Amino acid sequence: QAVDANGITLYEKIEEMERQILQPFTLNSLVSPCSNNQNGPPEEQEQTAAQWVRILFHDVITKNVEGPGLGGLDASIGFETDRPENIGQFANITLIQFALFSSVFLSMADLIALGVSDSLATCDQPLARRIPLRVGRIDATRAGPAGVPGPADSLAFAQTAFTRAGFTNSEMIQAVACGHSLGGVHQTNFPDIVPESQKTPENTEGRSTFDSTPNVFDNTGVNEYISGVGLKGGPLVVGANETTRSDLRIFKSDNNVTINAMNTPGSFEQTCLNIFEKMSNTVPSGVTLSAPIVPRPWIMRESHLDLTPLGIVTFQGTISAHGATEPPATASYFYGTEGGGNTGPKTSQTGAAIPIFRNTQIGFGTIKDYAFFDTFNSPTIQTINVQGQYSAPINLNIFLLPSQTFTLPVRDGPGGAVLTNRYLVRAAVKGSLVTAGSTVSATLWYPTTQQGSVVPKIATLITTLTLEKTVGPYKIFKAVIIQPGAVVIFGGAHFFQIKLGTTQTSAKISSIVFNTTCTAPDPSGC
Numbered sequence: 403q404a405v406d407a408n409g410i411t412l413y414e415k416i417e418e419m420e421r422q423i424l425q426p427f428t429l430n431s432l433v434s435p436c437s438n439n440q441n442g443p444p445e446e447q448e449q450t451a452a453q454w455v456r457i458l459f460h461d462v463i464t465k466n467v468e469g470p471g472l473g474g475l476d477a478s479i480g481f482e483t484d485r486p487e488n489i490g491q492f493a494n495i496t497l498i499q500f501a502l503f504s505s506v507f508l509s510m511a512d513l514i515a516l517g518v519s520d521s522l523a524t525c526d527q528p529l530a531r532r533i534p535l536r537v538g539r540i541d542a543t544r545a546g547p548a549g550v551p552g553p554a555d556s557l558a559f560a561q562t563a564f565t566r567a568g569f570t571n572s573e574m575i576q577a578v579a580c581g582h583s584l585g586g587v588h589q590t591n592f593p594d595i596v597p598e599s600q601k602t603p604e605n606t607e608g609r610s611t612f613d614s615t616p617n618v619f620d621n622t623g624v625n626e627y628i629s630g631v632g633l634k635g636g637p638l639v640v641g642a643n644e645t646t647r648s649d650l651r652i653f654k655s656d657n658n659v660t661i662n663a664m665n666t667p668g669s670f671e672q673t674c675l676n677i678f679e680k681m682s683n684t685v686p687s688g689v690t691l692s693a694p695i696v697p698r699p700w701i702m703r704e705s706h707l708d709l710t711p712l713g714i715v716t717f718q719g720t721i722s723a724h725g726a727t728e729p730p731a732t733a734s735y736f737y738g739t740e741g742g743g744n745t746g747p748k749t750s751q752t753g754a755a756i757p758i759f760r761n762t763q764i765g766f767g768t769i770k771d772y773a774f775f776d777t778f779n780s781p782t783i784q785t786i787n788v789q790g791q792y793s794a795p796i797n798l799n800i801f802l803l804p805s806q807t808f809t810l811p812v813r814d815g816p817g818g819a820v821l822t823n824r825y826l827v828r829a830a831v832k833g834s835l836v837t838a839g840s841t842v843s844a845t846l847w848y849p850t851t852q853q854g855s856v857v858p859k860i861a862t863l864i865t866t867l868t869l870e871k872t873v874g875p876y877k878i879f880k881a882v883i884i885q886p887g888a889v890v891i892f893g894g895a896h897f898f899q900i901k902l903g904t905t906q907t908s909a910k911i912s913s914i915v916f917n918t919t920c921t922a923p924d925p926s927g928c
């Protein structure tokens with residue numbers, strides 16, 4: 403299967419995205435409920451969900467400006483936040499919020515697409531419909547060209563930008579009407595559009611909303627515009643300054659035909675899901691996107707092999723299920739062995755449902771997580787198979803040892819700030835595979851800072867491990883690994899993979915499951 407520059411397949415990205423979507427305490431918790439301001443007090447009237455939708459437009463709309471196929475949803479917005487066309491706190495704040503969830507599997511551009519999908523789900527209650535989400539977007543490493551249309555730009559300017567980016571006039575109208583169902587214009591950003599008098603102690607940035615229901619993704623704004631009721635389309639339609647009535651110019655550019663067709667809850671919702679899906683999939687040429695992700699009813703949330711001090715192999719983790727009807731009390735699974743056999747049926751621990759108030763917000767019914775823990779007696783286990791529906795490989799030839807691998811940050815004095823990440827990594831390799839000339843190495847994927855953007859870039863460090871000891875049928879290798887450069891505070895997960903030459907590769911394991919309790923003064927003593 404094709405891999406990206408970091409060696410990651412689309413399948414791995416899909417699986418990681420499924421884990422993200424089905425984890426209501428990660429990204430989607432920041433936009434739940436739709437009105438939430440994750441970054442400040444409610445009276446600021448900043449709306450995280452609206453910011454996440456707006457960033458999609460600002461990143462995508464400059465596609466093809468620099469040349470055919472260049473630009474689109476590629477997170478280049480991170481390098482472009484100081485441009486007047488990107489005014490407002492939305493861009494950097496959003497990217498920092500997403501960075502925590504980024505990793506070698508999830509690019510920032512994929513997270514922007516996920517953010518729109520999550521925002522629409524929590525703003526579209528009780529249906530919580532989602533944009534079909536694809537993964538595989540590649541982040542830009544430099545700024546793209548300017549060209550985001552602003553409220554004072556002419557209709558022709560906006561039309562040129564949308565046409566060049568691949569959108570018809572009708573799609574431009576849809577995109578604007580859909581985006582402007584949420585949030586509003588802030589006086590602090592656009593003092594020419596919103597009067598100072600809009601600021602009150604309950605609205606300190608003087609937000610003037612586009613419609614009467616800024617916290618609901620619905621056709622209220624379209625209806626208010628068409629019927630001339632309520633906010634009548636908001637500040638970009640009826641604002642005092644004619645020059646900045648860009649929504650009005652856009653909506654009536656086809657004599658209101660497109661906007662009229664969006665004036666039922668159903669037509670609005672479907673039109674908007676379609677247009678946001680198209681925007682999310684507007685990517686630079688050369689990017690291969692996955693098929694739309696439909697989270698499988700059963701997946702593995704996390705799993706890892708390990709070795710006890712006596713050399714017994716263990717395998718543990720969390721299975722996750724979801725469904726409109728409640729998933730069963732326990733999960734059934736078995737381990738497949740070489741030649742097509744298996745080691746017999748297994749039952750997980752009792753599953754725990756993720757609290758319902760979050761579940762319903764994101765539209766996956768009941769989500770349940772089931773812990774499991776097994777010791778392996780068969781050396782020929784090759785797969786885990788869950789509920790006859792999900793299967794994942796297990797490689798007993800080579801694996802990282804989380805219980806004997808330590809996260810040992812280098813600090814600025816005792817208890818001080820973390821200067822850099824340091825690990826003592828141990829891995830087990832089946833002794834029969836190791837020869838005198840064997841090289842065992844660890845690949846670490848870690849976030850680094852990039853000049854000019856808050857978006858972390860994933861870097862790779864490869865370290866050779868040395869033989870430490872033999873435990874049962876395994877040879878144990880170890881190395882102290884120090885991440886080069888400064889720690890990225892809003893950086894996301896670190897992943898490790900162990901390799902024996904080019905013949906055997908372990909599963910990729912997040913440092914989250916490593917041991918943190920070593921008190922030895924020197925890492926090699928852990």
Ligand code: HEM
Nearest residue numbers: 452455456459490551552553577578581585586587588591
């Ligand atoms: C010519 C096209 C467009 C113009 C001139 C325009 C202009 C604006 C302006 C001036 C604001 C106020 C920002 C602030 O004060 O914080 C805004 C907000 C917003 N725009 Fe647009 N916009 C356009 C198209 C779009 C599109 C296509 C989308 C769809 C993704 C979109 C989504 C949003 C959202 C969600 C907000 C609310 C942000 C918030 O409340 O923080 N806009 N837009």
